[in-house]
Amino acid sequence: MLGVLAAAAAGLWAWRRWHYPSFWLVVAFPLTAISVRATWRKIALGCHLTKKRQRFWFTTVPGLVASTGVVRVRRKWQRIAVDTKPFMWLPKPTRYGWRVTLHTLEGQIPADYADAAERLAHSWGVHAIRVSSPRPGRVVLSATVRDPLIRVEPLPTSPDLLKVIVGRLETGGPWIIDFKTIPHWLNAGATQSGKSNLANALVQGLAPQPVALVGFDLKGGVEFTPYSPRLSALSTTRDECVGLLDDLVALMTSRMALCRDAGARNIWQLPDNERPMPVVVLVDELAELYLMADKSEKDEIAKTSTALLRVAQLGRAFGIYLFCCGQRIGSDLGPGVTALRAQCSGRICHRVNDPETATMTLGDLDPAALASARAIPAETPGVAIVASQDGQWYRARSFYVSEQVAEHAANTWAHLAPAWTDVVAGHVPQMSDADLAELLDSIPDPRKA
Numbered sequence: 166m167l168g169v170l171a172a173a174a175a176g177l178w179a180w181r182r183w184h185y186p187s188f189w190l191v192v193a194f195p196l197t198a199i200s201v202r203a204t205w206r207k208i209a210l211g212c213h214l215t216k217k218r219q220r221f222w223f224t225t226v227p228g229l230v231a232s233t234g235v236v237r238v239r240r241k242w243q244r245i246a247v248d249t250k251p252f253m254w255l256p257k258p259t260r261y262g263w264r265v266t267l268h269t270l271e272g273q274i275p276a277d278y279a280d281a282a283e284r285l286a287h288s289w290g291v292h293a294i295r296v297s298s299p300r301p302g303r304v305v306l307s308a309t310v311r312d313p314l315i316r317v318e319p320l321p322t323s324p325d326l327l328k329v330i331v332g333r334l335e336t337g338g339p340w341i342i343d344f345k346t347i348p349h350w351l352n353a354g355a356t357q358s359g360k361s362n363l364a365n366a367l368v369q370g371l372a373p374q375p376v377a378l379v380g381f382d383l384k385g386g387v388e389f390t391p392y393s394p395r396l397s398a399l400s401t402t403r404d405e406c407v408g409l410l411d412d413l414v415a416l417m418t419s420r421m422a423l424c425r426d427a428g429a430r431n432i433w434q435l436p437d438n439e440r441p442m443p444v445v446v447l448v449d450e451l452a453e454l455y456l457m458a459d460k461s462e463k464d465e466i467a468k469t470s471t472a473l474l475r476v477a478q479l480g481r482a483f484g485i486y487l488f489c490c491g492q493r494i495g496s497d498l499g500p501g502v503t504a505l506r507a508q509c510s511g512r513i514c515h516r517v518n519d520p521e522t523a524t525m526t527l528g529d530l531d532p533a534a535l536a537s538a539r540a541i542p543a544e545t546p547g548v549a550i551v552a553s554q555d556g557q558w559y560r561a562r563s564f565y566v567s568e569q570v571a572e573h574a575a576n577t578w579a580h581l582a583p584a585w586t587d588v589v590a591g592h593v594p595q596m597s598d599a600d601l602a603e604l605l606d607s608i609p610d611p612r613k614a
């Protein structure tokens with residue numbers, strides 16, 4: 166008997182160890198679902214999610230004090246106030262845990278459940294609970310049993326232009342940076358938080374696409390110089406930055422004229438053979454563009470700041486996109502930064518040292534997002550809070566892309582880098598849709614690299 170039990174336990178352990186997804190579905194999830202349903206009343210009470218409602222109560226021993234300790238029962242049938250829990254549907258399994266729909270009680274809003282999320286997670290012993298509301302009166306609790314971002318496996322490359330899969334969301338879905346939907350991005354984080362790794366993932370993803378890449382690297386060029394074969398332009402000093410920004414503004418003005426003459430509102434409405442190549446501008450250490458060593462730099466900084474802001478304001482329609490990285494992106498750097506931040510709807514906040522940076526990067530998001538950003542541990546570089554236009558925020562982690570891998574991609578696809586003078590002169594049209602589809606289909610899968 167003992168031998169059979171030991172063999173069964175060893176079998177279950179091996180099953181869990183070698184094929185967790187099927188073990189979760191067949192063994193662990195049904196037990197978890199039963200336990201979630203069985204404990205809901207007590208947990209809802211402990212998390213203050215119940216409401217008092219009048220109910221008929223039957224007691225076999227009139228005269229005793231009822232279990233709530235409040236009501237003295239005099240008759241067998243009595244109308245008393247009882248704690249009612251929100252109605253819970255059956256939990257459903259997900260890739261990393263489970264989710265369940267609840268009916269809110271009168272006067273409750275999804276924020277009440279979001280406030281209680283941490284208590285719920287501790288009560289059920291899960292990694293995290295996220296709250297969403299698909300429609301009024303319903304709240305969905307999504308539980309992740311284990312942190313899915315401890316280890317992230319690469320995904321296939323995206324088959325679309327200007328779309329790069331850079332990591333995974335905590336939901337298990339891909340973390341996509343899509344410049345066509347969200348043209349400008351801010352990527353903030355303390356040192357060693359994973360900002361450069363994300364930029365590497367972006368370079369690796371964009372290198373095989375027909376886009377012109379431009380780098381601003383005021384860390385003396387240490388970050389982007391290895392990728393220079395695939396960059397059409399790279400500036401590493403303040404002077405070079407001013408010149409390159411002038412080029413970008415001139416490029417934008419000429420594209421504006423092109424669109425106006427063709428009666429188009431943006432470059433994507435132009436015919437195939439006239440559409441210019443999109444430009445992605447990567448900025449590392451944004452603050453350096455705004456820092457003033459002495460007063461003689463004041464005019465130069467004002468010029469840089471205005472040009473960058475113009476690119477951010479008007480670039481979207483004319484195929485110029487920004488990806489700005491920095492340790493601090495605060496208002497103390499001047500009004501130019503605040504205005505630029507307002508134009509960047511894509512926000513990525515890696516681990517930060519001070520709550521202020523999280524607030525500055527993630528803006529007026531849900532306070533839970535700020536708390537989550539501050540709680541990112543140093544042991545998991547690359548984990549970030551990502552906010553985009555859908556108003557939702559997600560925990561996500563970038564794939565690990567070493568400098569060598571990104572450099573290899575930059576060298577492999579160096580022939581796709583157009584000369585900057587040609588881009589500025591408008592001599593680099595975008596490929597036809599058929600050629601573009603063929604090129605994007607030919608990109609090798611990074612999982613096989």
Ligand SMILES: Nc1ncnc2c1ncn2[C@@H]1O[C@H](COP(=O)(O)OP(=O)(O)OP(=O)(O)O)[C@@H](O)[C@H]1O
Pocket residue numbers: 354355356357358359360361362363546547548562563564565566
């Ligand atoms: N997604 C990830 N998975 C695993 N390791 C990562 C990931 N992202 C970053 N790292 C590791 O964390 C360390 C710091 O990353 P990175 O250089 O990108 O940080 P950073 O924020 O750019 O730092 P700094 O501002 O000092 O340049 C590196 O050793 C890198 O290999």
